[in-house]
Amino acid sequence: NGHKSLSGDGVTRTKILLLGLRRAGKTSIQQVLFNNLPPKQTFYLETTMRIVKHTFDTVIPLEIWDCPGNITVETLGAPLSQFATMIFVIDIRDLYNQPISKLVEFIVAAYQANPDMSLEVFVHKAEKLQEDDKIENFRQIHERVSDRLLDIAPEYEQVQLNFHLTSVYDHSLHEAFSKVLHKLVDSLPYLEDLLNVFCANSQSPKAFLFDTTSRLYIATDASPVDSATFNLCCDYLQMLNSFGTLYKSAAADARRPLPTTPPPSASSTSSPSRGPTASDPGTPTGTEGTSTPNATTLRPSRDLFYPSASTSLHPSTPGTTLTYHLITPQLALLALLPTSVYEGRRGLIEFNVVFFREGVQEISQVEKEARTGG
Amino acid sequence: MKKKVLLMGASGSGKTSMRSLIFSNNPASLTARLGATIDVEQNHVRFLGDLILNLWDCGGQDAFMDSYLTTQRSTIFQHVGVMIYVFDIESQGMNKDLEYYRDCLEGLKQYSPEAAVFLLVHKMDLAREPKNVVFEKKKRELEEASGEGAVTVFGTSIYDESLYKAWSSIVHTLIPNASVLSRHLTTFAAACSATEVVLFERTTFLVIATSSPVTPPSLPGATAEQTDLDRHELNPTRYERTSELVKAFKHSCSRVREEFHSLEMELYDFTAVLDEMTRNTYVLVIVHDPTIETAALKLNIRMARRKFEELQGDSLLS
Ligand SMILES: Nc1nc2c(ncn2[C@@H]2O[C@H](COP(=O)(O)OP(=O)(O)OP(=O)(O)O)[C@@H](O)[C@H]2O)c(=O)[nH]1
Ligand SMILES: Nc1nc2c(ncn2[C@@H]2O[C@H](COP(=O)(O)OP(=O)(O)O)[C@@H](O)[C@H]2O)c(=O)[nH]1
Ligand SMILES: [Mg+2]
Known part of the structure; x- marks a missing residue:
């Protein structure tokens, strides 16, 4: 696997190249997705003068190269074959020669260096245009790139190019980057299987495995993704992320107790136990299946505390409930469930989550061992 | 029980924007499409059970302001529970803003002497750093312009939570008990x-x-x-x-x-x-x-x- 290489921290990272003319929005994309920069703040970003390599750890470790606008194949300083993906960012209003020539130049070079590299074009700042113009410009950019490639040589007809409409001001960027990411996760089919099993057993019409901080989805079940549902999940995750620290207490004894010894690592033999429960006898409790957390840590293990949340989206039946369960320190399962199922069969849902979590943790472990050469 | 709330301030200061955020659940990004308010837009908002806020969004163009202060004077200023006066932090005509503001205070004193007055220094997101210094300066200036009447000043922006802080505290004064x-x-x-x-x-x-x-x-x-x-x-x-x-x-x-x-x-x-x-x-x-x-x-x-x-x-x- 030529496109994965050992980086400074001893981890084999999958490399993504982020290209495009000056002011196209490359740094904005990187910062909004991986550094939690509010979209409005991208206005203050300074022009990138040198290549900046950003690492990001999710289900697989990534290294994203944010390049200055004037970079060329020669000045990149690394062979193109090292990269698993090339993302070319083009401003949707740029229908001119220059950005398209640059894009074609890189496509040709990338295709020659590694025909398997995924080539992605982000037609960016899409929110700036009205729907009709948006579609028209998108189509024109697509067409011009294809024509130019064909002009160079007929063999380029077979180059697989993926075009996406993106903007930092909505979730189109998250959706597009998620799709880019899916091609890089070798274990995707296994994750999808686990999600399918979860959905089937929980009567869930849709479930996503999200990276919590970037709000990219790593995998989803087999049912089609509709953008509206995806957006809702993204917004929900954003709200939970913000709530997470909002009511944090400074009083140490109020926090969930931290384990004093390092927890045992996740093992495949663990049973879906919820750990010891301790409920205040003085307060009314009663619904089956709500887990009482007893410990928290950054390393997941079976008896540890995993944050969860749910929101009901309609007061009356049938109604939908949107659930959130942390699966690993970075990943969370978001699922749509019929409210009747969530309320009536909570124990079953919790059981399915535990089963799902064990599966994902096992897969992550395998990925990790492969990456560290362990 | 009805409470009349006057929303006043220069044209473009952001009155209709904040109303649409707080009461209509519209996102901040949509406010750019709002046109200037013509004359007064009245809204009845059922707030808590029987408490109804009668919101008067008063278009801030000079012609309207002049008419509020003259021919419409009693209609506008009588039975007011709260007057909210909005100042754009970027305003180019602060002197004129203050003049209209003082005239409104007069009207209020005449017809609703009991009304509470809240001043919002709005569009704080646009303020130069350090924002708190800019705000404090503006606040002092407004307090001076208000004479002896008690006023409460908030810095607000539709792009962050500050707007909710200000409006929560405004509404709080309207809930007896x-x-x-x-x-x-x-x-x-x-x-x-x-x-x-x-x-x-x-x-x-x-x-x-x-x-x-x-x-x-x-x-x-x-x-x-x-x-x-x-x-x-x-x-x-x-x-x-x-x-x-x-x-x-x-x-x-x-x-x-x-x-x-x-x-x-x-x-x-x-x-x-x-x-x-x-x-x-x-x-x-x-x-x-x-x-x-x-x-x-x-x-x-x-x-x-x-x-x-x-x-x-x-x-x-x-
Ligand atoms: N940057 C920034 N812009 C704002 C803010 N609040 C409102 N605006 C913008 O200010 C402009 C004018 O807002 P309006 O709400 O129509 O102003 P108005 O006070 O109702 O004006 P009149 O109806 O003419 O009196 C809109 O383009 C809003 O998007 C804010 O907090 N920050
Ligand atoms: N309207 C709009 N502006 C954007 C978007 N993404 C980035 N920008 C703006 O484009 C400008 C250039 O962005 P930057 O990330 O520095 O471009 P780079 O030179 O390619 O890294 C900044 O002013 C951003 O605020 C977008 O999706 N929509
Ligand atoms: Mg208005």
Whole structure:
């Protein structure tokens, strides 16, 4: 696997190249997705003068190269074959020669260096245009790139190019980057299987495995993704992320107790136990299946505390409930469930989550061992 | 019970924008499409049960202002509960703004001498750094212009939670006996082993009352609950941030034709339930004791509903 290489921290990272003319929005994309920069703040970003390599750890470790606008194949300083993906960012209003020539130049070079590299074009700042113009410009950019490639040589007809409409001001960027990411996760089919099993057993019409901080989805079940549902999940995750620290207490004894010894690592033999429960006898409790957390840590293990949340989206039946369960320190399962199922069969849902979590943790472990050469 | 709220200020200062955010749940990004308000746009907003806010959004172009101060004078300024005057931090014509503002104060003194006055230094997101210095300077300038009348000044922006802080406190002054609600929330918090309980109005998600009335901790009258809360040193902007977060999520839900109904969370640092309390309110219960389950909190909320329906009715009758 030529496109994965050992980086400074001893981890084999999958490399993504982020290209495009000056002011196209490359740094904005990187910062909004991986550094939690509010979209409005991208206005203050300074022009990138040198290549900046950003690492990001999710289900697989990534290294994203944010390049200055004037970079060329020669000045990149690394062979193109090292990269698993090339993302070319083009401003949707740029229908001119220059950005398209640059894009074609890189496509040709990338295709020659590694025909398997995924080539992605982000037609960016899409929110700036009205729907009709948006579609028209998108189509024109697509067409011009294809024509130019064909002009160079007929063999380029077979180059697989993926075009996406993106903007930092909505979730189109998250959706597009998620799709880019899916091609890089070798274990995707296994994750999808686990999600399918979860959905089937929980009567869930849709479930996503999200990276919590970037709000990219790593995998989803087999049912089609509709953008509206995806957006809702993204917004929900954003709200939970913000709530997470909002009511944090400074009083140490109020926090969930931290384990004093390092927890045992996740093992495949663990049973879906919820750990010891301790409920205040003085307060009314009663619904089956709500887990009482007893410990928290950054390393997941079976008896540890995993944050969860749910929101009901309609007061009356049938109604939908949107659930959130942390699966690993970075990943969370978001699922749509019929409210009747969530309320009536909570124990079953919790059981399915535990089963799902064990599966994902096992897969992550395998990925990790492969990456560290362990 | 109707309360008249005047929303005044120069054209373009942001009055209609804030109204559409707080009362219509529109996102900030859509406000750019608003046109200038022609004359007065009146809105009746059922706030809490029988409390109806009668919101007068007064278009701020000079011609309208002049007419408010002359021919429409009594119509505009009589029976006012609260006047909110909005100043654009970037305003190019501060002298003219202040002149109109003083004239409005006169009108108010003449027809509604009891009315509370709130001044919003708006579009704070555009202010130069350091923003707090810019704000303090503006605040002093406005207080001076207000003469001896008591005014409350807030810095606001539609792009962050500051708008909710200002409006929560404005609305708070319109709810008679909010302190009774507060006292019962304190009792309810104790019953739930909660660190804090917050009551929100249902549609605006403005804060109506909390279990922790704002008394400086140094005062001798501080209760045990308050000192317990102090120990947690919770984020001072948590109420308005919560309003903002929930409002944003409600908007997301409406975009997919769903309706936000309730939320429960068991996170690393706390457990919380946000659920309907009465027909017009939502309650947020925050617990830091890890042994308390959300199911218990939900049960307690269900049991407290009747009491709060009654209380809410009472607090408005008096
Ligand atoms: N940057 C920034 N812009 C704002 C803010 N609030 C409102 N605006 C913008 O200010 C412009 C004018 O807002 P309006 O709400 O129509 O102003 P108005 O006070 O109702 O004006 P009149 O109806 O003519 O009196 C809009 O383009 C808003 O998007 C804010 O907090 N920050
Ligand atoms: N309208 C709009 N502006 C964007 C978007 N993404 C980035 N920008 C703006 O484009 C400008 C250039 O962005 P930057 O990330 O520095 O571009 P780079 O040179 O390619 O890294 C900044 O002013 C951003 O605010 C977008 O999706 N929509
Ligand atoms: Mg207006």
